[in-house]
């Protein structure tokens with residue numbers, strides 16, 4: 425053994441050397457961010473937070489210290505949305521075929537690339553926004569339009585949207601005309617259990633977590649904060665309900681470290697922990 429093996433530390437969160445429970449990779453893309461920039465630093469911040477939390481899961485009653493995690497690093501940096509989407513789709517296709525995958529954003533546009541690699545998965549989205557604009561800030565490919573592009577390509581069957589509270593009339597119109605199922609934040613506040621009724625036909629799920637679904641009081645470090653969001657308790661209750669189904673892959677997007685006090689990145693790390701714990 426050399427001192428390089430002994431003392432040099434990787435920024436990645438890989439651990440263990442058995443068959444991986446989870447594959448992780450990051451997409452440091454934020455070129456279309458319209459309000460609080462910095463989500464390109466999301467993957468690094470989530471990894472740092474993950475290395476600084478305890479590895480026991482209260483929800484699942486288990487410790488993940490012995491779980492094998494394979495962190496593949498980040499997608500090549502680009503400011504070009506089309507190039508990022510092309511890379512994201514190809515890499516996701518390869519990685520998701522290997523096994524359970526967690527993807528670290530980046531802004532929400534990345535999901536247009538990563539979800540498209542999951543041909544048989546339903547899409548569950550947690551987000552304060554619908555991201556259903558036809559165009560935003562003069563581009564068709566934006567964090568605010570990604571879901572519209574998905575619906576255009578794959579239809580709206582097998583999509584469940586949870587947590588909306590900030591949207592435009594044009595988005596609401598498209599939501600209704602394309603019959604996307606939405607449980608807005610008001611309905612979550614009344615009873616988070618209602619989502620169970622909508623999951624019965626969902627065999628395999630791709631879960632996209634826009635951290636702004638959670639209230640800015642708990643998760644201030646996001647690209648587009650929006651009040652009246654989910655509490656941490658509601659969020660993890662919903663996650664537990666979703667984990668009863670088969671989650672094929674998930675992404676955590678919109679963490680903007682320059683606007684974070686640390687609590688949002690730790691929350692993201694905790695989500696990864698619970699995702700791993702539910703698989704052990």
Ligand code: MN
Pocket residue numbers: 532551553555567634678
């Ligand atoms: Mn979003």
Ligand code: MN
Pocket residue numbers: 551552553634636637648678
């Ligand atoms: Mn959002």
